[in-house]
Amino acid sequence: MIPVVFLGPSLARADAEAVLPADYRPPVRQGDVYRAVRDGARLIGIVDGCFHDVPSVWHKEILFALHEGAAVMGAASMGALRAAELHAFGMEGVGAVFEAFRDGRLTDDDEVAVQHGPAELGYPALSEALVNIRATLAAAERAGVIDGALRAELESLGKALFYPERSWGALLAGARARALPAEPLSTLEAWLPANRVNQKRSDALALLEALRHRTAQPARPAPRFRFEPTEIWQRFVEQQNRPG
Incomplete structure (x- = not known):
C-alpha cells in the first residue's frame, strides 16, 4: 500500500523520501483528499496545506475518506489541525503540535502558518512558525538561557x-x-543557531514513520458514524468530477 502524502514547507521532499517511499503531493487544498480516495488511495498523510488564497481541505472530504475505509493521518501543520478537529471520527494525529491542539493548549490556526516560496524551489519556509518559536523558547528556558x-x-x-x-x-x-x-x-541570540527547535519538521518525520509502519497493515475499517451525502456534498462531488 503506497501512501499519499501532502507535503510542503514543513519538511524537504528529499528528507521525506529518505524515510518513506510515497506518492508525495503538494500542500493539500480543497478537493485533493476526495480525489485521492476516488483514485484508490487507502493510506493518506497530511502535513502541509493551503489556506490563504485557495479553499482549505474540507473536513467533509476527510470524513468521506474515513467512511470509505481509508486511514488518514495528520501532523505538524494543516494535518495537525484537521487531526485535532476530527480525531473523534477516526483521523489519526501524530506529534506534539497535534497533541497541543487536541488538548486545547493551542487553538489558533496561525500557530502553524508560514510564508513559503514556490513549488519549483521546494516550498522553502520564509517565516518561522509560532509553534517552532514556542518549542525553541521552552528549550531555552530548560537550558537556563532565559527565565520563564x-x-x-x-x-x-x-x-x-x-x-x-x-x-x-x-x-x-x-x-x-x-x-x-x-x-x-544576547545570550539567547548566540544560543539559537545551534539549538533552534523545528517542531513541525520533527512531527512531519514522526508522521512518515507512523505511515511506514502502517503500510504493511490493512486499511482501517469504516468508522461507526453516518456519512451524510448532503446537497452541498453532491455539488462538491460534481465539481470535482467535472472534466478539466
Whole structure:
C-alpha cells in the first residue's frame, strides 16, 4: 500500500523520501483528499496545506475518506489541525503540535502558518512558525538561557507578529524595542543557531514513520458514524468530477 502524502514547507521532499517511499503531493487544498480516495488511495498523510488564497481541505472530504475505509493521518501543520478537529471520527494525529491542539493548549490556526516560496524551489519556509518559536523558547528556558518570565514575554511578542513576518530577527528586534533584559536576549541570540527547535519538521518525520509502519497493515475499517451525502456534498462531488 503506497501512501499519499501532502507535503510542503514543513519538511524537504528529499528528507521525506529518505524515510518513506510515497506518492508525495503538494500542500493539500480543497478537493485533493476526495480525489485521492476516488483514485484508490487507502493510506493518506497530511502535513502541509493551503489556506490563504485557495479553499482549505474540507473536513467533509476527510470524513468521506474515513467512511470509505481509508486511514488518514495528520501532523505538524494543516494535518495537525484537521487531526485535532476530527480525531473523534477516526483521523489519526501524530506529534506534539497535534497533541497541543487536541488538548486545547493551542487553538489558533496561525500557530502553524508560514510564508513559503514556490513549488519549483521546494516550498522553502520564509517565516518561522509560532509553534517552532514556542518549542525553541521552552528549550531555552530548560537550558537556563532565559527565565520563564522572559519566555512568556517573547511568546506574546511572537504571537502579536503577523505570521508572514515572524522570524527570530523580528522577534529579538521587537524585544529590544520594548527594552526587555538585554543580557539574556544576547545570550539567547548566540544560543539559537545551534539549538533552534523545528517542531513541525520533527512531527512531519514522526508522521512518515507512523505511515511506514502502517503500510504493511490493512486499511482501517469504516468508522461507526453516518456519512451524510448532503446537497452541498453532491455539488462538491460534481465539481470535482467535472472534466478539466
